[in-house]
Amino acid sequence: MKNRSTFKIFILEDDVWYGSMLQHYLSLNPDYEVRRFDSSAAFFSSLHENPQVITLDYSLPDCDGAEALKKIREVNPNAQVIIISGQEDVATAINLLKNGAFDYIVKDDDTKDRLWNTIQHLQEINGLKHEVEELRKEVRKKYDFSNTMIGSSESMQKVFAMIEKAVQTNISVSIYGETGSGKEMVAKAIHYNSERRKKPFVAVNVAAIPKDLIESELFGHEKGAFTGAVTRRIGKFEEANGGTLFLDEIGEMDINLQTKLLRVLQEKEITRVGDNQVIKVDARIITATHRNLLESVQAKTFREDLYYRLYGLPINLPPLRERDNDILLLAKSFIDAFCEENKTEKKTLSPAAQQKLLNYRFPGNVRELKSVIDLAVVMSDGPTIEPENITLNTTTKTTDLFANGKTLREYTNFIIQHYLDTNNGDVLLVAKLLDVGKSTIYRMIQAGELAAK
Numbered sequence: 001m002k003n004r005s006t007f008k009i010f011i012l013e014d015d016v017w018y019g020s021m022l023q024h025y026l027s028l029n030p031d032y033e034v035r036r037f038d039s040s041a042a043f044f045s046s047l048h049e050n051p052q053v054i055t056l057d058y059s060l061p062d063c064d065g066a067e068a069l070k071k072i073r074e075v076n077p078n079a080q081v082i083i084i085s086g087q088e089d090v091a092t093a094i095n096l097l098k099n100g101a102f103d104y105i106v107k108d109d110d111t112k113d114r115l116w117n118t119i120q121h122l123q124e125i126n127g128l129k130h131e132v133e134e135l136r137k138e139v140r141k142k143y144d145f146s147n148t149m150i151g152s153s154e155s156m157q158k159v160f161a162m163i164e165k166a167v168q169t170n171i172s173v174s175i176y177g178e179t180g181s182g183k184e185m186v187a188k189a190i191h192y193n194s195e196r197r198k199k200p201f202v203a204v205n206v207a208a209i210p211k212d213l214i215e216s217e218l219f220g221h222e223k224g225a226f227t228g229a230v231t232r233r234i235g236k237f238e239e240a241n242g243g244t245l246f247l248d249e250i251g252e253m254d255i256n257l258q259t260k261l262l263r264v265l266q267e268k269e270i271t272r273v274g275d276n277q278v279i280k281v282d283a284r285i286i287t288a289t290h291r292n293l294l295e296s297v298q299a300k301t302f303r304e305d306l307y308y309r310l311y312g313l314p315i316n317l318p319p320l321r322e323r324d325n326d327i328l329l330l331a332k333s334f335i336d337a338f339c340e341e342n343k344t345e346k347k348t349l350s351p352a353a354q355q356k357l358l359n360y361r362f363p364g365n366v367r368e369l370k371s372v373i374d375l376a377v378v379m380s381d382g383p384t385i386e387p388e389n390i391t392l393n394t395t396t397k398t399t400d401l402f403a404n405g406k407t408l409r410e411y412t413n414f415i416i417q418h419y420l421d422t423n424n425g426d427v428l429l430v431a432k433l434l435d436v437g438k439s440t441i442y443r444m445i446q447a448g449e450l451a452a453k
Contacts, residue, residue, distance in 0.1 A: 006031060006032070007029075007031050007032050007033065007052055007053070007119075007123050007126070008033045008035075008049070008051040008052050008053075009033065009034045009035070009051060009052070009053045009054075009119065010035055010036075010037065010046070010051040010053070010054045010055070011023055011026075011034065011035065011036045011037065011054075011055045012037050012040065012043045012056050012057055012060070012068070013036065013037075013038065013055070013057045013084070014038050014039070014057060014060055014061055014062075015038075015057070016038055018107075019036045019037075019038060019057075020036065022036075022055065022112060022115065023035075023036045025112045025115075026115070026116070026119065031123070032119075035051075039062060040062050040063035040068060041062070044071065044075070047072070047075050048075075050079070051076075051079055052078075052079060052080065052122070052123075052126055053079065053080050053081075053082065053119055053122055054072060054079050054080070054081045054082070055082045055084055055115065056068055056069060056072070056081055056082065056083050056084065056101075057084055057085075058083050058084065058086075058087075058092075058096075059085065059086060059087075065083065065085070065096070066096065066099070069081055069083070069096060069099060069101055070099065073099070080122050081100065081101045081102060082101070082103045082104075082115065082118055083096050083101050083103070083104045083105065084105050084106075084107060084111065084115070085104065085105075085106060085107065086106070086107045087106070088106045102118070102122065103118050105118070149163075149182070149185060149186070149189055150326065150329045150330050150333050151323060151326040151329065152326065152329065153318075153322075153323040153324040153325070153326045154324075155318040155322055155323055155324075156323055156326060159186070159315060159316075159317060159318070162313065162314075162315045163186065163189055163190055163193075163315070165313060166194075166313050166315070167190055167193040167194045170194075170195075170196075170284050171312045171313050172285045172286070172287070172309070172310055172312030172313070173187070173190060173285075173286045173287070173313050173314075174286075174287050174288070174289075174293075174310055174311050174312055174313070174314050174315070175187060175286065175287065175288040175314075175317060176288075176289060176290075176314065176315070176316050176317065177288070177316065177317030177318070177319070178290050178317075178319045178365055179290050179364070179365065179367075180364045180365035180366055180367030180368055181317045181319055181365040181366060182317060182365070182366050182367075183248065183288035183317055184203060184246065184248060184288070186315060186317060187201075187203070187244070187246040187286045187288065188201060190244070190286060191243065191246075191284075191286070194284075196242065196243050196284055199240075199241070199242035199243030199244075200239055200240050200241075200242070200244075201240075201243055201244050201246065202236050202239045202240035202243065202244070202245050202246065202283075203248060204217065204236050204245070204246065204247055204248065205249055206247055206249045206250055206252050206253050207248075207249035207252040208249075211254045211257075214253070214254065214257055215257055215260065215273060216229075216233060216273050217235065217236060218235050218237055218257075218261070219235040219237060219260075219264070219270045219272055219273060220232070220233050220234050220235030220237075220238055220270070220273065221233050221235075221272050221273035221274050221275075222272050222273065222274035223274075224274065225272070225273045225274025225275070226273070226274070229274065232272075235270065237281045238270070238279065238281060240281075240283040241281050241283055242282055242283070243284070244283065244284045244285075244286055245283040245284070245285055246286045246287075246288070247285065247286070247287045247288070248287075248288045248289075249288065249289055249290070250287040250288065250289050250293075250310065251289040251290075251291035251293055251302060255301060255302070255303065258302065258306050259303065261306065262303060262305060262306045262309060264281070265285065265306075265309050265310075266309070268280060268281060268282060269281060285310065285312075287310050293307050294307070319362075319365055320362040320365045320366055320368075320369060321361045325358075327362070327369065328349070328354055328357065328358070330366060330370075331354075331357060331369060331373050332348075332349070334369065334373040334374065335347055335348070335349070335373055335377055335385070338373065338374050338377050339377065344377070345383060347377055347380060347383055347385055348383065348385065349384075349385050350386050350387070352386065352387045353376075353384075353385050353386055353387050353389070353390055355387075355451060356387045356390055356392070356421075357369075357372075357390065358451065359417065359420075359451045360392050360421070361414075363393075364393075368393075372390060372391065375391055376389045376390045376391070379391075413449050413450060415434070416430065416434065416436065416441060416444065416450060417450050419433060419434060420441075420450060420452070427441050427445075427452075
C-alpha cells in the first residue's frame with residue numbers, strides 16, 4: 001500500500017543514463033514515486049496519471065521543449081514543470097518561465113542537488129496548498145447554511161430560499177433584521193457558498209468605528225496622511241478584493257461618507273486617504289441593518305441613490321420570536337456545541353424548560369438565546385436542564401414594547417403572558433393583579449393564545 005503522502009514525479013529525458021541517474025537519486029526519498037520516460041509519446045500517453053512534478057529535457061529529439069511545455073500546461077495545468085537543459089540560454093529560460101515553467105536548471109555537476117532542493121520546495125508548497133484547501137472545505141462546511149443555519153419554520157425557509165438565489169450571482173445583498181438575529185451568519189453563508197469563497201470575507205461594523213476614522217478604515221491611507229498615520233494602511237475594500245465586503249449597520253454611516261461610498265460602488269475603484277493613485281477593486285457588497293432605511297431616506301439621513309445601489313437582493317431575517325419551534329432546535333444545537341467544546345456530559349431540556357423558552361420573547365434574539373443556554377448548561381447539575389436553571393431578562397422597556405407594532409389584542413396577550421411567566425402560572429393571582437376575570441384567562445389558555453406553566 002502506497003504512502004498517502006506519495007509525491008508523483010515524471011522524468012522526461014532521452015538520455016537513458018542521465019534519466020536513470022536522476023530517477024535513482026530522487027527515489028532515495030521514500031515519499032517520491034518516480035517514473036522515467038525516454039520518449040515524448042510514452043510520456044504524454046501517461047500524463048493522465050496527474051504527476052505533481054515533471055522534469056522536462058529541453059532538447060528532445062522528437063519534440064521541442066517549448067511545445068512540450070505548452071502541451072503539458074494544456075493537459076495538466078496543475079503539474080509543476082522543471083526544465084533541465086544542456087544550454088545556459090538566459091533568453092530561453094526567461095521565456096519558458098513566463099510560459100509556466102517553475103524552474104530552469106542547467107545540466108552540470110550540481111544539477112541533481114538543485115533538482116532535489118527544488119522538488120522539496122514544491123512538496124512543501126503542495127502540502128500548504130492541501131492544508132489551505134482542507135481549511136477552505138472546513139470553512140465551507142461551517143457556513144453551509146443547510147447544516148448550520150438551523151430552522152424549520154416557514155419564515156426561515158424563506159430566508160434559505162433567498163440565500164440560494166444570492167449564492168448563484170454576484171448581486172449586492174441587503175440583510176434586514178433585529179440586533180442579534182444572525183445577519184453576519186447569513187452574510188458568511190452567502191460568501192462561503194458562492195464562487196468568491198476562495199477569496200477573503202471582510203466584515204466591518206460601521207457603527208463601531210469613529211466617524212473620523214471610517215474613511216481610512218474602508219479605503220486605507222498613506223503614511224503621513226494625518227496625525228497618527230505612521231505607516232501605510234490597506235483599507236477594507238482592498239482586503240476584500242475578489243471576495244466579499246460585509247458592511248454591518250450600514251444605516252449608521254455618516255451622510256458625507258455615503259457620497260464617497262456611492263462613487264466607489266459605481267466606479268469600482270478607491271483612492272487611499274492622502275494619495276492620488278486610483279486602485280481598482282472588485283468586492284461583492286453585502287450590507288446589514290436593523291433600521292428601516294426607507295425611513296432614513298425620507299428623513300434625509302441616508303442617500304436615496306445609495307439605498308437603491310445597495311438594495312440588490314433583500315433578505316428579511318425574522319426575529320427569533322417569529323420562528324416558532326426554531327427556538328428549541330437552536331437551543332439543542334447550542335447545548336450540544338457547549339457540551340462538546342467544554343467536554344461535559346450531554347444535556348437535554350426538560351419539557352418545562354422547553355416551555356419556559358417558548359414563552360419568552362427573546363428581545364436579544366439568537367445571540368441572547370445562546371447566552372441563556374450556555375449559562376443554563378453551567379447551572380444545571382444533572383443531565384437535564386430544568387426551568388430554574390434558565391435565567392431570563394423579564395424586564396421590558398416601554399419603548400421596546402411599543403416599537404414592536406402589535407395590535408391591542410396582541411398587547412393584551414403579551415401582558416397577561418408576562419404576568420403568568422413571572423408568577424409561575426398562577427392564574428388566580430394574575431387575574432387579581434390585572435383585574436381580569438380568571439375565566440377569561442382560562443379561556444385564552446384553552447384557545448392557545450396563552451401558554452400555561
